């Protein structure tokens with residue numbers, strides 16, 4: 001049977017990473033894959049994580065299975081992080097393997113119980129979003145997000161396309177640090193989006209993969225708070241890969257929010273069915289680290305400082321990049337990238353330029369022109385700016 005198969009197309013981003021690793025050129029630079037890099041070019045383990053792991057190593061007594069919904073303490077801490085003390089709202093956080101696991105469990109739950117619901121993704125969005133929803137059997141639609149030059153949110157177009165959604169459809173929104181554009185709605189724009197979702201009886205599915213990478217842990221819940229005010233029910237898919245640097249531990253959460261406790265209990269029972277048929281119960285280690293850090297005041301502070309350090313570093317790299325490109329007199333103003341939040345920006349580089357950057361300069365950028373700003377360092381900045389300036393000549 002296997003002999004009848006053609007090769008599956010390579011993943012657009014992970015495929016690029018493989019090519020990067022095989023590239024023998026010593027000065028290669030990778031601005032494609034979505035991981036945080038420090039100024040030494042490494043993806044570090046946070047000190048708060050190391051300390052939590054040390055404590056866990058001493059205190060763990062069993063490797064027995066977790067419940068389908070994961071660690072109860074993790075549920076409490078994740079809800080605190082998302083809902084910031086709004087304990088009245090019926091909500092439960094189900095521990096999942098990464099943010100991708102949360103999205104897949106949500107997709108299976110929706111497909112199982114609301115198969116007619118269509119899922120609307122922003123155009124553009126994280127490349128895996130439509131694939132996850134479609135492979136669960138859901139119909140995917142897209143809504144407009146930003147203007148043609150990808151410089152800012154096109155709210156009118158966004159609202160107009162979402163007016164086409166039918167009641168009961170699901171709207172996938174990026175809570176902050178929109179991937180790939182880096183463009184987030186402001187408070188008033190979130191209010192208008194939330195009002196439309198509530199009026200049209202649409203279900204928000206909020207992808208929260210970068211909490212704390214935008215303006216701060218609480219600041220980044222701006223959109224979520226607007227949605228909570230107007231929408232009766234929500235799904236939130238958190239990833240702790242980036243903000244805890246726990247990429248390989250696969251730690252995330254699917255949080256269900258309802259108006260009524262009985263509705264929450266019913267939804268949770270079906271989500272558990274989806275967990276059971278996917279992977280039965282989640283892996284412990286990553287979630288235990290997160291729960292240990294969030295549940296300990298001192299460790300929480302250490303983590304918040306480390307997170308602020310990552311956020312500030314990305315912002316500094318944005319400033320430095322814009323400054324150095326301006327100094328090279330390139331006929332493309334990159335200053336709009338300073339308004340962007342998170343690791344990514346759609347740079348405006350064309351497919352042709354991206355190809356030339358890879359083949360001639362060993363600089364790897366996603367075909368859409370998405371740049372991972374966190375891949376820039378003081379050491380590689382001049383080299384990458386020279387390469388980008390060269391493709392504008």
Ligand SMILES: Cc1ncc(COP(=O)(O)O)c(C=O)c1O
Nearest residue numbers: 034098099100126179209239241
């Ligand atoms: C927007 C978005 N959602 C979800 C994820 C998935 O995160 P995880 O690696 O935790 O599965 C990512 C990862 O890049 C992402 O960018």
